[in-house]
Amino acid sequence: MTLMKKQVVKNSLGIILGAFIYAVAINDFLIPHQIGEGGVTGLTALGYYALAIPPALTNFVLNGILIIIGIRFLDKITIGYSVWAVFWISIFLKLPRLIHYHTTQTLIPTIIGGVLMGIAMAIIIDCQGTIAGSTILAKIVNRYLGIPTGSAMLFFDLIVAIPSGFIIGFQNMLLTIIELYLSAVILNQLLARFGAKRAVTIISEQYAQIAATLSKEYHQGITVIEAKGYYSQNQRPMLYVICTAKQLATIVPTISQIDAQALVVVDEVRSVQAEQLQRLL
Template sequence: MDSIQLKTRQMVQNGLQIVIGAFIYAIAINDFLIPHQIGEGGVTGLTTIGYYALHIPPAYTNFVLNGILMLVGFRYLEKHTVWYSLWAVLWISIFLKLPPLLNYHTNQTLIPAIAGGVLMGIAMEIIFRGEGTIAGSTILAKIVNRYFGMQNGSAMLMFDLLVAIPSGLIIGFQNMILTVIELYVSAVVLNGLLSRFGARKAVTIISAQTDEVTAELSAVLHQGITLIKAKGYYHQEKRPMIYVICTDKQVAQIVPLVSSVDPEALVVVDNVHSVKGEALGKLL
């Protein structure tokens, strides 16, 4: 498969992911937030305020305000991120025009706040993984993430609160508190899911039978294995350490394999979040 086909395949995959994320995002708004008078942050918060106060359809407000913020994105973000974001905004606006699908109503107001926050976090993670954003505060969060290193979810929470807290004048103090809870839940879910993007295990092995262990690992894993020069302080003995980046499933193979070759081997397993430098922007 040549590079053009790979690029086309990746674009289609990203586009489909963004559509799925937009659908989940719209469900969170139409079925959990609006029916229970819970606000939101950023542009989405302004759309709900416009709906509550002026009865402006959220789909129209979402499209217009996000279109303005896209112009800011063109200046500070990578162009493909902005185009994917336009795609996300388009589908969110389309799905927001659909009637509620779940028709869920409850007097337990904390339930829709938490459920809406979880769905928001999942939806944004799917869209981010598709290399897009939902525009609004996520555009601003991406800019802050890119230039200052703040986590996407935390930056979004900061900007969203600037809209959510004043919204209490329209939706009331209780619903404003529920909105803050929903925003916090969505930020926690988003940060948690993004931190697992590209997550791997790092396995360090110290063995007196380095060559034998390395040969067995290479035969089973069929991937790169690194040998690091090391020297023990107590015995002043030089011995290479084996270093492997692998998946959880491979760890389950590595540990018993190493033990079968050298029962005295020391095996240390650590969590790592990124195995490629370019993935860092999606993790933070």
């Protein structure tokens, strides 16, 4: 199996998992407690509360319309995976409830639902898809304006969530806003993990030995930056290393063993190849 085919299989299975978690959040936590949602999902819930329209039907029809709109602005791969996601979400929404949980403490299902929605959307988006609806609009805004996907989704979702108070009541409308905020925060945090690396700047008189050791033992790429101390006016090259958090845990002790007086500066950065730059937004 080629690398491309493996990636397609991985993304397809990941989207199915995300769709399942998404449907569980709606069927088992939000709808049973009359907590709304935003975007198409919010309209789906309102259609169920007010007119008893099956959520799967509303989800499929409205998302289909928005996918057609997305074709103009998003790449074919994203649209293809989005269709796949909408298909499986519609399937899972038709399944019976898996978790027969009900409580009068509606803040509990609000929090659980928001967390699950954020996780589900992060999985689907990380697999290059969307859940259509407001996610399509958010991806368009993200691509052209650079606004984080979760934040853009929250904006579009609130447009539906706030008026929903007339149907689900003021209290449930407030719970809906809390749930949307939680899912947006979690989505942004999880997506921010893509390309997360550590940038290590090393200033040491033993820079040559440190560079040689890191290169030999860890096969780590190292950049030597020519620098000069302002006070001493001495030339002292700096080492610049991009690594993962796991690699950092072994690199720092190695530096300390070679030169205990070395100055080591660690920054959190996000680093990918140029072809994946769009995913850093």
